[in-house]
Amino acid sequence: MTLIADLTQALGAAHVLTGPDLARFRSEVTHHYHPDPVAAVRPASRDEVVTVLQIAAKHGVAVLPASGRTGLTGGLMTKGGLILSVERLNKIRAIKPAARIAIVEAGVVLDSLHKAAEAEGLYFPLWFGARGSAMIGGVLSTNAGGSNVLRYGSTRALCLGLEVVLADGRVLNLMSELHKDNSGYDLKQIFIGAEGTLGVITAAVMKLVPRPRAYATATLAARSLPDALVLLNRLQAASGGAVEAFEYMPASYMAQMALARPEIRQPFTPRAEVNILVELGTLREDEARPGPDGAVPLTALLETTLAQMLEEGMVLDAEIAQTEAQRAEMWRRRELASEVMTSRQPTIDTDICLPTDQVATFLYRIHARLPALDAGAETISVAHLGDGNVHFTVFPTDASPEHYDRVVEAVEDEVQALGGSFSAEHGVGLSKLPSMKRRKDPVALEVMRALKTSLDPDNRMNPGKVIPEA
């Protein structure tokens, strides 16, 4: 039997997509890649995933695990591979409020988990723009980050247990619900962030946290990036580490937003150079209850700190959200980033991480270097500043791949010199393979290849991604 016949017999024709039904799997969000899969299958259970992998093994076809398909690095690019979509493995099996965990299947949309947790007074603290379509399988496979990493860590820090189907169809059951479990190598860790190259994640045990009882949110203009970091440190000290997000948006971003989305109200006139969106969240009832003066203590704490820094000249202006609508407006400005950036083409996107106190130095150095490479290039760098994670975007005057590489290499040079990484939260996929080859420790690459070979000897799980060829 052919591959398609085998798959159809196993899953039913409705769940083996070919021809026109395959259209949505032939495009992807960045529009840089044009996948050409042989088919896409939509198994409904772990056992069907096992069957699909056994059929794929029999036919020697590559398998690309897919979930929300919001990745930005070409991780689902293929010529002739089989897309294994986990979209029908979409059950939240359990929310256990006492233990503060969620047991979820890989196809659960991030926002569904947000809502289910919220219904129990809890929060799943992984928050980014694509949360309406990104799914658990993908966020685990890329170790996704976002705006709350500062307080709660990346996806890896939120995962207690995992179920994985290996290339040959074996099921690896690591669905521990425990916070301490030293029973041999912590195998789940190699599948988190492996981008589907080692197996298919089918289910997970995720941590939940208490839902903050109140937020205090502000947009402010800082005199400089170092001044913004002074603010971050003061807020952390005053609140006992309650800063949930600390996001940087430069004037260039606000200007591009004014072009792309003129209806969005701009925060400061004249435009400020260093715009910061800061949010604190309190777990304490006493900080969420308005005091005798009507002010919520958490908001008062933010106000006091900002007022002090205004007086010292380190903060130039600030607005504090007084209503949920104002808070939503502030977040909207930040979450339009991906739309605002793609409104102008061509772009060279990077996703770099630096020690937080080196971000300003990096920007200073790269802006000094860039004119020699491309005199007309402009840049926008939106950042999760609290993590040192900069989405440094260049609008080049030359759209050639060679120029792209030159600019990326210049960025990476400066990043590496400052102890940073060329890849912060988006993963490697296809687009950062050259960077892996240039920048990653060669022994680390050898060890990755050895692990890959030991778990996927025929190189059929998302082949050609993450690890560059030797």
Place this chain on the structure above:
Amino acid sequence: MTLIADLTQALGAAHVLTGPDLARFRSEVTHHYHPDPVAAVRPASRDEVVTVLQIAAKHGVAVLPASGRTGLTGGLMTKGGLILSVERLNKIRAIKPAARIAIVEAGVVLDSLHKAAEAEGLYFPLWFGARGSAMIGGVLSTNAGGSNVLRYGSTRALCLGLEVVLADGRVLNLMSELHKDNSGYDLKQIFIGAEGTLGVITAAVMKLVPRPRAYATATLAARSLPDALVLLNRLQAASGGAVEAFEYMPASYMAQMALARPEIRQPFTPRAEVNILVELGTLREDEARPGPDGAVPLTALLETTLAQMLEEGMVLDAEIAQTEAQRAEMWRRRELASEVMTSRQPTIDTDICLPTDQVATFLYRIHARLPALDAGAETISVAHLGDGNVHFTVFPTDASPEHYDRVVEAVEDEVQALGGSFSAEHGVGLSKLPSMKRRKDPVALEVMRALKTSLDPDNRMNPGKVIPEA
């Protein structure tokens, strides 16, 4: 040349220990094992570690990485292997206060790191009885836990970067100082908790946290374990998650302490069944400053919560530490556990983890089952209750290995039925190999064997530990 001659030429005679110099490496803290190494070497640098591993490879000798040697599972047992002690790799290379990280070598004693961090107003939040001799290499290799895991996580959660020398002498440089770094598989994770079976950890980048500005510490008698968990949840809600430790000591432990250390003042008369040591730590200055009534707000918060629960009958009695000496006395009671337990022999020790709300059920079930196995057996179960981690100790009337196995299997049955793990924080070593064989997912064992083979094909890194034979 012989192995010893090669090693002596490379390191100098003073650092190749044989004969009587080897005595300390022939004993270990549990006294259950009697290692018989061919020699112990003390390299002074990473490059010397490389040389030792190359020499060991040439001679085909097994290598056992050793550091503080405080492990409780026979992880350093050997007949004829070479002990590679990292005790001379003992430099704290840097403390970076702004980035809140420490760059340390594997032989740094935990307490030295505590002191170095404290000098910068920071804290390294890994805290357990053996901190005066345990070293970073060992705590990483066992993913050590302790009393602060509730707030800060196990060792794994505190590690940003790692340097490892592989079995063949290759150096794997993963010394990232970043909080976000998605550049391929997160390889450090497989060496953390691998107990020296995959390579030698030589250096690490560890996270530091702000040092709490004040502690509030109490010993209390709860009516029951479920009531104690109500207290924990109320304290977390009131303090915004500021509970640093929540430790359980039963009446049986206090009675054994009265025998072993009669000079230690007992907390309650008559003896309470459920003794809890609770500690909160605040990062906020305003909670550490005495208010107009002289009380520190954090202590007042603890007092208020305890008073309320006394009134409701869930707490029977409580004492709050008013001085640092009183706080130290409370901690001393808990930290004597290992001494108090070994004062009575024979013992059957276990280190199990349960969902926190299942600890009481486990104790109820195992105490119902134990008399049929050993009518005269007594038990003591000291626990990191906030993590569900119970050190369940049985004093059997039969010292035979067969009886030991029977009791351990009964404990494991009950643990597994409640979704727990047979191994929480001590690791597997040699003593829990049978448990790994009985209880661990068989595919997980296969994958561990595959990883081990891919990194250590000749099975020379701490052979025979962690992974049971197929």
